[in-house]
Amino acid sequence: MATDARELPDVDFLFRLADAADAETLPRFRRQGAVDNKLEAAFDPVTEADREAERAIRAVIGETYPTHAILGEEHGAAGEGALRWVIDPIDGTRAFISGIPVWGTLIGLTVEGRARIGIMSQPFTGERFFADGSASYREDRTGRDRNRVRETTALEEATVFTTTPRLFQGRQRDNFEALEAKARLTRFGTDCYAFAMLAAGQVDLVVEAGLKPYDIVALIPIVEQAGGVITTFAGGRAEDGGDVIAAATPELHRAALEIMNR
Structure with a gap:
């Protein structure tokens, strides 16, 4: 049975979750804390x-919605059911440990597998990008504005972001370089902040490879409810992660997909 949208948590609850996370992340930012590596053959910091x-996010969810399932990057999966929270406590840990404020806390809710609401919190800049199920917003110290993507339809006029071109291997790398050559401007290294900027109308295209669900679930409604398009390279839903393209317009999305799938 489908879950009624009226049963979804409201924006105030999303902000409660973000507040709980901010209280743990912000005091540790630029404080030279210990960094562990999750991989033996490469560097995956935590x-x-x-x-x-x-832990703080999960505690608030558990107190208010004890029947909801949770999937988090650091503490795994718990529970089952139609409603599942998907958490990345710090998306962009490399930026975090480097003192660069383009990391963010990602918290999204899927309903029967589809991302419906989400928030990206960047406490150092005081920004929150969030989607409430019908619209996408940006809030900072100056107030709240609705997010709207740009109307860019041509790659030649597009600003493209990816975390790093090293994400792409073999034919994918060649294809990304072809995309970059056609675009007006390409920038690197912004993790989740790139998707937020797309929703806010500052960026036209974000291309990423090898994402996990917790990297993208919160960002899907933020982009879609701002009028953007976000799918896998195969054109399907992106809730399970993988190789992902987010675009300001359907025309730009089609053009990027065509190049990345050559």
């Missing part, structure tokens, strides 16, 4: 801030 922020 910090105390990652672990404690996720």
Whole structure:
């Protein structure tokens, strides 16, 4: 049975979750804390801030919605059901440990597998990008504005973001370089902040590879409810992660997909 949209948590609850995470991440930002590596053959950093922020988010969810399922990057999956919270306590841990404020806390809710609401909190800049199920917003110290994507339809006029071109291997790398060559401007290294900027009308295209669900679930409604398009390279829903393209317009999305799938 489908879950009625009126049963979804409201924006105030999303902000409660973000507040709980901010209380753990912000005091540790630029404080030279210990960094652990989750991989033996490469560098995949995790910090105390990652672990404690996720614990704080899960505690608030558990107190208010004890029947909801949860999937978090640091503490795994718990529970089952139609409603599942998907958490990345610090998306962009490399930026976090480098003192660069383009990381964010991602918290999204899926209903029967589809991302419906989500928030990206960046406490150092005081920004929150969020979607309430019908619209996408940006809030900072100056107030709240509705997000709207740009109307860019041509790659030649587009600003393209990706975390790093090293995400792409073999033919994908060649295809991304072809996309970059056609675009007006390409920038790197902004993780979740790039998707937020797309929703806010500052960026036209975000291309990423190898995402996990907790990297993208919160961002899907923020982009879609701002009028953007976000799918896998195969054109399907992106809730399970994978290789993902987000675009300001359907025309730009089609053009990017065509190049990335050559």
